[in-house]
Amino acid sequence: MNAVAQVRDLIRRYTLKGVLNGIDLDIAPGEFVALLGPSGSGKSTLLRALASLDHEAEGSGTFHVPERTSVIFQDARLLPWMTILDNVTLGLDGRAADKGTAMLAEVGLAGRETAWPHELSGGEQQRVALARALVREPELLLADEPFGALDALTRSRMHALLRRLSQVYDPAILLVTHDIDEAILLADRIVMLEDGRLALDIAVPRSATAEGPEASALRKQLLAALGPPQFA
Amino acid sequence: MNAQTEFRIEPVRLASRPQRRLGPERAARWGILLGPALLLLYWGVLSVTGFLDPRILPAPWTAVTTGIELIREGRLQEHLAVSTGRALAGLAFGSIAAVTLALLSGLTLLGGYVIDGLVQLKRGIPILALIPFMVLWFGIGETMKVTVIATAVFFPIYIQTHTALRAIDIRYVELAETLRLSRWQFLRHVVLPGAMPGFLTGLRFGATAAWLALVVVEQLNATSGIGYMVTLARNYAQTDIMLVGLVIYALLGFGSDALVRLLERHALRWRRSLGR
Numbered sequence: 001m002n003a004v005a006q007v008r009d010l011i012r013r014y015t016l017k018g019v020l021n022g023i024d025l026d027i028a029p030g031e032f033v034a035l036l037g038p039s040g041s042g043k044s045t046l047l048r049a050l051a052s053l054d055h056e057a058e059g060s061g062t063f064h065v066p067e068r069t070s071v072i073f074q075d076a077r078l079l080p081w082m083t084i085l086d087n088v089t090l091g092l093d094g095r096a097a098d099k100g101t102a103m104l105a106e107v108g109l110a111g112r113e114t115a116w117p118h119e120l121s122g123g124e125q126q127r128v129a130l131a132r133a134l135v136r137e138p139e140l141l142l143a144d145e146p147f148g149a150l151d152a153l154t155r156s157r158m159h160a161l162l163r164r165l166s167q168v169y170d171p172a173i174l175l176v177t178h179d180i181d182e183a184i185l186l187a188d189r190i191v192m193l194e195d196g197r198l199a200l201d202i203a204v205p206r207s208a209t210a211e212g213p214e215a216s217a218l219r220k221q222l223l224a225a226l227g228p229p230q231f232a
Numbered sequence: 233m234n235a236q237t238e239f240r241i242e243p244v245r246l247a248s249r250p251q252r253r254l255g256p257e258r259a260a261r262w263g264i265l266l267g268p269a270l271l272l273l274y275w276g277v278l279s280v281t282g283f284l285d286p287r288i289l290p291a292p293w294t295a296v297t298t299g300i301e302l303i304r305e306g307r308l309q310e311h312l313a314v315s316t317g318r319a320l321a322g323l324a325f326g327s328i329a330a331v332t333l334a335l336l337s338g339l340t341l342l343g344g345y346v347i348d349g350l351v352q353l354k355r356g357i358p359i360l361a362l363i364p365f366m367v368l369w370f371g372i373g374e375t376m377k378v379t380v381i382a383t384a385v386f387f388p389i390y391i392q393t394h395t396a397l398r399a400i401d402i403r404y405v406e407l408a409e410t411l412r413l414s415r416w417q418f419l420r421h422v423v424l425p426g427a428m429p430g431f432l433t434g435l436r437f438g439a440t441a442a443w444l445a446l447v448v449v450e451q452l453n454a455t456s457g458i459g460y461m462v463t464l465a466r467n468y469a470q471t472d473i474m475l476v477g478l479v480i481y482a483l484l485g486f487g488s489d490a491l492v493r494l495l496e497r498h499a500l501r502w503r504r505s506l507g508r
Binding site for chain 2: 132
């Protein structure tokens, strides 16, 4: 088995409602998987389960994630009482400062090491969060709609940044998103959740560009799978 | 030389709606002294005009001259050192106990059940009502005095620290889990800084409580300290010395509060808030 992350028959329940009803998923090393689904379909539940953040949930099934797993949330989640650099190296030993500084430069924040989080814009804060995730050299990166709160321009810059850095550091990535275009643009593979099950699992052809015919066919397929149009 | 034409663009406000600023403007550095200064002025005017009998309340400058006299005799600094020592010892013991117990009760279930319940119960008993028992248990020496002060300091610090600690955003706890912080790292980087604003608020109340308790214990049964000096003066109807004691208390309270606020400004410099 060479999957870096493996999920088998994962079931999660909150109160009475089943949110995940038996998920099977393998993620190969370095693979970029986008997880799509209508709101309430359990995307975040799956991600939180893999991040071991769902202490209160009932459920069964197994999953394996690597020791080095990083998480990026929708909010940057920087500790306001720590400088940017301390946020990036939080929990690492003292020798990590150089690596943290280098990583901040990688995300375009060279020279801002001693700034407080509140002095940064939303996009910059999310770049710090990205640096904090990557400085740990993760084998798996779990990202829960990390660009959802950003404006369109900032978001497309973050897409380019994530694409570049994911090629350099090559972690496997599971990206939760509700944005079909984002999924097509970034991912090697798109899986779709529906009623707590994986309803769709398709590879994105490498040649698919955002504007090409393959992408538009894919977009059509995903739109159809996301549900019938609300207004005819 | 090239002639430079100066263009000035006048700002045009498009909307006719007046701009509104809800937060106060930036505070002047010594603005806090205005109130005390006004009181001093009022008091001085009353004394000069003779409306205030010096046997009831001596003039403000009497406090200064008597104070200087007491310093020359060496009595004032001696009493002040003793009093400050007691207050600081009480403050130190009280804060250490308060922070330790707040952490225990905020971070562990059992601690929460045991400690917090007890503290809430004790909160209803005024500290002064405990003094007779304190005398019974610890005698009338320094131990009793410091214990009373420490107890008075304990409650505000415990309550504020505990409240702030419980209010730490759960998202930061999740973050700490995903970063695999150890318990110690979690305590040091998330819990302590998160509870810091509460602790400092508690420390301000605690410092005030320390001086209050000090006054009481020193007037009860002491042979040194500012409270003793005032009690002695009262027996001989030396209103000027009593006044000096009062002024010292005011200065100590004001000074310690300013000190804690200075500490606050440094420790919470990462915050942007309405008050500054």
